[in-house]
Every structure is written in structure tokens, then in C-alpha cells.
Amino acid sequence: MQPKYKRILLKLSGEALAGSKHTGLDYDTVTNICTSIKECVNLGVEVAIVVGGGNFWRGRSNDRMDRSRADHIGMIATVMNSLALADALEQLDVTVRVQTAITMQQIAEPYIRSRAVRHLQKGRVVVIGCGTGNPFFSTDTAAALRAAEIDADIILKATKVDGVYDSDPMKNPNAVKFEKITYIDVLNRGLGVMDSTATSLCMDNSIPILVFSLEDSNNIVRAVKGEKIGTLVSGAPK
Numbered sequence: 001m002q003p004k005y006k007r008i009l010l011k012l013s014g015e016a017l018a019g020s021k022h023t024g025l026d027y028d029t030v031t032n033i034c035t036s037i038k039e040c041v042n043l044g045v046e047v048a049i050v051v052g053g054g055n056f057w058r059g060r061s062n063d064r065m066d067r068s069r070a071d072h073i074g075m076i077a078t079v080m081n082s083l084a085l086a087d088a089l090e091q092l093d094v095t096v097r098v099q100t101a102i103t104m105q106q107i108a109e110p111y112i113r114s115r116a117v118r119h120l121q122k123g124r125v126v127v128i129g130c131g132t133g134n135p136f137f138s139t140d141t142a143a144a145l146r147a148a149e150i151d152a153d154i155i156l157k158a159t160k161v162d163g164v165y166d167s168d169p170m171k172n173p174n175a176v177k178f179e180k181i182t183y184i185d186v187l188n189r190g191l192g193v194m195d196s197t198a199t200s201l202c203m204d205n206s207i208p209i210l211v212f213s214l215e216d217s218n219n220i221v222r223a224v225k226g227e228k229i230g231t232l233v234s235g236a237p238k
Helices: 014-021 027-042 067-091 113-121 139-150 183-189 196-204 219-225
Strands: 007-012 046-051 096-100 125-129 154-159 180-182 209-213 231-234
Touching: 007 014, 007 027, 007 139, 014 027, 014 067, 027 046, 027 067, 027 219, 046 067, 046 113, 046 139, 067 096, 067 125, 096 113, 113 125, 113 139, 139 154, 139 196, 154 219, 180 183, 183 196, 183 231, 209 219
Parallel strands: 007 046, 007 154, 046 125, 096 125, 154 209, 180 231
Antiparallel strands: 209 231
16 A cells, blocks of 8 residues: 655654553653654655653642743753664664754754755654743644644654544543544544644644554555544544
């Protein structure tokens, strides 16, 4: 089966890289995710990745810490995850470049849109760390921003749940899953797909979001092939 998308932005949470450990890095989990990414590359898909840092840092540990400084610590956490992904991909013989929104020239390239696009065109995976490089913006917003900049066909948001529900399925066993939902419905209902800034940015730039579970890392490949998994968030009516 041919891939449905030519260029994707894969959004990974930091927690996804921790596996059952829930904190830090589980290298078997990271390798499984990267194996699926390699399969996407072998299909001819151009892959950019934005990764969170929640497995190392979850924002301010108390209200005494300055928000900007706490966010900067979180950005550094995303770089640790980016380097771990790059290492696993390279061990699988996938060519990869790490770019960061905050200059760290000894360990990564600076994020430059044109350079990122060129890497993608050459078949290299681009892992983008440090979020937007600014405090007060989530890595979801960074994913939406980078997807718009590189002209990605879709954002694949791999999460703990298998789609978008009308309420928290972890708390409500009767929660109803959506197969498709519009950006505006997500915003009006306050559904936890992405934060409102990220969702609005996707809506303004007509970037669809596919939300699916990463419990099976092969779901990344299924998503790229256009199989019916998860929930599609777009401007189209249900």
C-alpha cells in the first residue's frame, strides 16, 4: 500500500519515550518507535518530529519557580529526547538531523526552515527540539508551527489514547469516540486534543491532525498509509 501522505509532522510526547517506566527513557520503547519511523521513511515519506519533554520535566514543580525559567528547563528536556531518538534512528541506519530552536551548536543544528526542508527532501528525518524556543508555548504549539513552516500534509499526534472522545475515557467508561471532528468543535467543547493555541494555528493553516494511540508503535505506519485509526481533526464537517 502506498502512503497517503508525502510529508508528515510526527508529534511525540516525552512520556511516550518512557514506556512503562513513566519517567526517563525506555530504550526498547524508543527503538520500537524508531523502527516504525524507519518503515515510513522506506515508504518514501518525509518525516519531521517534534518531541515533548514530560518524561524529564513537567513544568514548575512549585509556584515559586519563574514560569519562563521552568519552560526553558522543559526545552532542554526535549533536546535530551531528540538526541535519544536520533541515536536510535542512526542505529537503525536512518539518516537523521537534530535541530533546536535554541542554539546548541556543539550538539545540534539551529532550526532553520529552509535547511529542515532540504533535509526532508533528501530523505533525512528531522527531529526538532526546544519547542518554539519561547516560554509560554507548548510543544503541541511548536508542532503546529513547524508543520505550517515545512508545509506538512498532516500532524500525526501519537498519544496514550486511541483518539478523541467527548469526555475523558480514563474516567468515563461511556465516553464516545469521534471518528472525525472539526477544529471548532474541539475548541468549543474544550477537548484535550492539543491546547487551544495549537488547535487554532492548525485551523488557521488548514493542517489536519490525526490523533491515535502509540500503544502499538506500528500505528504510525498505519496512519501514514491512511488506514482508519484514531480521530481526524480537520475543517471538514463530521
